[in-house]
Each structure stands twice: as C-alpha cells, then as structure tokens.
Amino acid sequence: MxxxxxxxxxxxxxxxxxxxxxxxxxxxxxxxxxxxxxxxxxxxxxxxxxxxxxxxxxxxxxxxxxxxxxxxxxxxxxxxxxxxCNNKLTTSMRLSEVGIPTPRTAVAFSPEGALRAARSIGFPVVLKPINGSWGRLVSLARDEEELRAIVEHREAIGSPYYRVHYIQEYVRKPGRDIRAYGTEEKFITAIYRISDHWITNTARGGKAEPVKPSSELEELVVRTCEALGGGFLGVDVAEDEGRGLLVMEANATTEFKNAARVTGVDIAGEIVRYALGS
Amino acid sequence: MEAICPVCGSPIRLPEDVIPGELLDCSSCNAVLEVFEEGGSYALREAQGILEDWGE
CATH class of the missing domain: 3.40.50.20 (Rossmann fold)
Incomplete structure (x- = not known):
C-alpha cells in the first residue's frame, strides 16, 4: 500500500x-x-x-x-x-448530543453575555479560544474583574474568533489530567500529564506518566472518538473531584511522543495500522 | 549537498538523508533553518516561530 x-x-x-x-x-x-x-x-x-x-x-x-x-x-x-476537533464549540456540541460528560460550558458573543455566562456557571471560570491549541490563550478568571480584563483583551485582538467567548467551569482536578489515545473501534493507551500549574499540557511543561486505564476511561475514549466522527484521536480527560471523568477536548493531529516514550506503546504503528484498516 | 544560510550567507552542508520539513542550525549565525524543496533541489529558509493556528 x-x-x-x-x-x-x-x-x-x-x-x-x-x-x-x-x-x-x-x-x-x-x-x-x-x-x-x-x-x-x-x-x-x-x-x-x-x-x-x-x-x-x-x-x-x-x-x-x-x-x-x-x-x-x-x-x-x-x-x-x-x-x-479544530473547533472547541463544535466539539462540545457533538459530545453533548450523545451525553458524554464535559465541563459545564456556555458561549457568548458579547462582553455582556460573557459576564452573564460566567455568573451562571459560577466563578472561577476558564475562557478558551474556540480554535486554539497547546493551552494558548487559555485564561482563568477568578472573579468579575478578571473576566472583564480577559474579555477586553480578547475583543481588542481583532480576530472575530476571539470575540466568541467560550467559557467553562474550572475543573478541580488532582494536579494532573489524562491524555488518552484511541479510535471509534478501540482504546490504545493513556498518560497522566502532571503539573503544578492548572494548565497541564505537556507542550506547557506537564510531566508524562503512564495510566493504568479503567474500563470507564477506555469506554469513554471510544465513545468520544465515535461521537466526533471516527478517527485516531488524542482525547483530553479531566478527573473532577465530584463528577468523575470529563472530556475536555480531542485532538485530530495528535502529538504522541511523550505518551509513546512512557507507555512503550507503538502509537505511530497503531496510527498506520488504523489508517490502512489492518 | 550544500545550501546557503538565508540569514548570514554561509554555506551549509546538508546531511545525506535530509528531507524537507527538517530543521537545521546554521553553525555560523545560529539561525534555525527549515529545509524545503525548490526546483528539484533543497533550499533553506529561516524557520517560523509558533503561528496562531499551530497545534494538534
């Protein structure tokens, strides 16, 4: 082939x-x-x-x-x-349609709407660009003053994408989140991304360690890949203290070098085999 | 194979197994350079930093 x-x-x-x-x-x-x-x-x-x-x-x-x-x-x-997967809002809608647990999310198209959305979710909240990656411009607003400042900066950037205010509850996770890999057919592997910072991306310095996956995690990853249209995805999952596993987003051109290194799984080979249906 | 550093003009010897999209350092000026194909041979351009839509 x-x-x-x-x-x-x-x-x-x-x-x-x-x-x-x-x-x-x-x-x-x-x-x-x-x-x-x-x-x-x-x-x-x-x-x-x-x-x-x-x-x-x-x-x-x-x-x-x-x-x-x-x-x-x-x-x-x-x-x-x-x-x-390139659009966090579209991703959230697809996940919501099939009942996959995600952080509480609200979207507003004005600064006034952003403030009301944040009040309805309850501070602290996290604001994310709908088309961002690597944790870029992801911001934590602990109160209304911080939210106003973040929204004002977003509105001043000029791009219409930053005027779409995608706001989520702040997930109280245990100093780590999970990056899992899978397809609509099977779970492949997962790592913890451990960081003292609330943004845990390994691109931002998060440390990778292997996960011993639960059947709940495995099933959640497969369901997420299926809900997003079927593909080989890197699925980000947070462990909420009260609500359990929450899917944050999925990555369609996923990076995997740290996961391959710490788990020993041949993720590149899995991608090629998946692509060729073998 | 040899190419020219677009920043300082120094000649740079390309590895035998070089492929487009690789990054190389110029040993003269330390610029980070991207290999690309042009007209059937390899050339170098200064590598871009992270752009707004880069990611996974």
Missing amino acids: RVSLVYERIREEEAQLMRAVERLGHELSLVHLNSDKYFTLDRGAMRSDVALIRAISQTNALLSSEMIEHMGVRCVNPSTVLRV
Missing part, C-alpha cells in the same frame, strides 16, 4: 510515522506542504491509498485533507473530523 505523509515540520511524531510505514512494509510518499509543490484538483492527481494528515497548522491540515479527499484519497484523520 502507498501511504502519503502530509506535513509541514518533521517532528519526532512524523519521524516515527515514517519509520512505522516502512517497518510495516508499505511505500511512503512525502507531501511537504511548505515546499514548492502545488496541487491540481483533478481526481486521481494524487496516487496514494491513504494520506496521514500531519500539518502543524490547523488551517492547512483541514484544507489539505479536504483537497486530498476531493482528489479521491482517504485521509486519516478525515476532514470532517478535523473540522470538528
């Missing part, structure tokens, strides 16, 4: 995926979006059985997957899944 790797930067994940494709006996084709390539939109213009979408720009990941699917090549993850 011929597997295309669609990417911008060669990070450790992309290097592991390249090795996995070759180790599993498939032909690898590199599609570096930032080289002097261009794409015609003819069906059959790309000769490949499947394309692994690994662009680091979420815009380029989504658009390249839509274009490659238009050319008749299946993408992992599919554009429909990338579109959902």
Whole structure:
C-alpha cells in the first residue's frame, strides 16, 4: 500500500510515522506542504491509498485533507473530523448530543453575555479560544474583574474568533489530567500529564506518566472518538473531584511522543495500522 | 549537498538523508533553518516561530 505523509515540520511524531510505514512494509510518499509543490484538483492527481494528515497548522491540515479527499484519497484523520476537533464549540456540541460528560460550558458573543455566562456557571471560570491549541490563550478568571480584563483583551485582538467567548467551569482536578489515545473501534493507551500549574499540557511543561486505564476511561475514549466522527484521536480527560471523568477536548493531529516514550506503546504503528484498516 | 544560510550567507552542508520539513542550525549565525524543496533541489529558509493556528 502507498501511504502519503502530509506535513509541514518533521517532528519526532512524523519521524516515527515514517519509520512505522516502512517497518510495516508499505511505500511512503512525502507531501511537504511548505515546499514548492502545488496541487491540481483533478481526481486521481494524487496516487496514494491513504494520506496521514500531519500539518502543524490547523488551517492547512483541514484544507489539505479536504483537497486530498476531493482528489479521491482517504485521509486519516478525515476532514470532517478535523473540522470538528479544530473547533472547541463544535466539539462540545457533538459530545453533548450523545451525553458524554464535559465541563459545564456556555458561549457568548458579547462582553455582556460573557459576564452573564460566567455568573451562571459560577466563578472561577476558564475562557478558551474556540480554535486554539497547546493551552494558548487559555485564561482563568477568578472573579468579575478578571473576566472583564480577559474579555477586553480578547475583543481588542481583532480576530472575530476571539470575540466568541467560550467559557467553562474550572475543573478541580488532582494536579494532573489524562491524555488518552484511541479510535471509534478501540482504546490504545493513556498518560497522566502532571503539573503544578492548572494548565497541564505537556507542550506547557506537564510531566508524562503512564495510566493504568479503567474500563470507564477506555469506554469513554471510544465513545468520544465515535461521537466526533471516527478517527485516531488524542482525547483530553479531566478527573473532577465530584463528577468523575470529563472530556475536555480531542485532538485530530495528535502529538504522541511523550505518551509513546512512557507507555512503550507503538502509537505511530497503531496510527498506520488504523489508517490502512489492518 | 550544500545550501546557503538565508540569514548570514554561509554555506551549509546538508546531511545525506535530509528531507524537507527538517530543521537545521546554521553553525555560523545560529539561525534555525527549515529545509524545503525548490526546483528539484533543497533550499533553506529561516524557520517560523509558533503561528496562531499551530497545534494538534
């Protein structure tokens, strides 16, 4: 089988995926979006059985997957899944539709609405950009004064996306959260991301340790992948003191080097096998 | 294979197994450079920092 790797930067994940494709006996084709390539939109213009979408720009990941699917090549993850996972509001709606537990969430399109939303959830609250990643611009508002300052800064940034105020309850988690990996068919593995800071992303310095998964976690991850359209996802889960496991979000071009290192699971190989249906 | 550092103009020897999208350091000026393909050969550009829509 011929597997295309669609990417911008060669990070450790992309290097592991390249090795996995070759180790599993498939032909690898590199599609570096930032080289002097261009794409015609003819069906059959790309000769490949499947394309692994690994662009680091979420815009380029989504658009390249839509274009490659238009050319008749299946993408992992599919554009429909990338579109959902790139937007926290869309993700929340999909999870809510099937009753997957998430933090209490409210959305407002004005500063006044943001204040009322936060009051209804109860302080402290967390404000997140609807299309952000790596914990970027995720902000904690402990009271109305802090909320007003955060919203004022958001409104001044200029991008219409920052004027959509996506507000969640502050989840009191035990100094860690869970990054789990799975598909709509099976749970793969999980790590704790341990940090003294309330933002626990390993991209922000959170320490990774393996999780001994409960059946509840395994089932929650599979249900989440199914709810978001089916794909190989990195699912972020918080352990709320009162409510148990809550799904925070899912990542469709997931990073996995720390999880592969501490769990010993060949996540790159799992992605390639999933992409090829083997 | 050799390419030119776009920041300081020094020649940079590319590894035999270099591929587009890799990052290299210029040993003369310490710039972080991205390898890309242009006209069938490899070239270097200054690597961008984290952009607004980067993520997973």
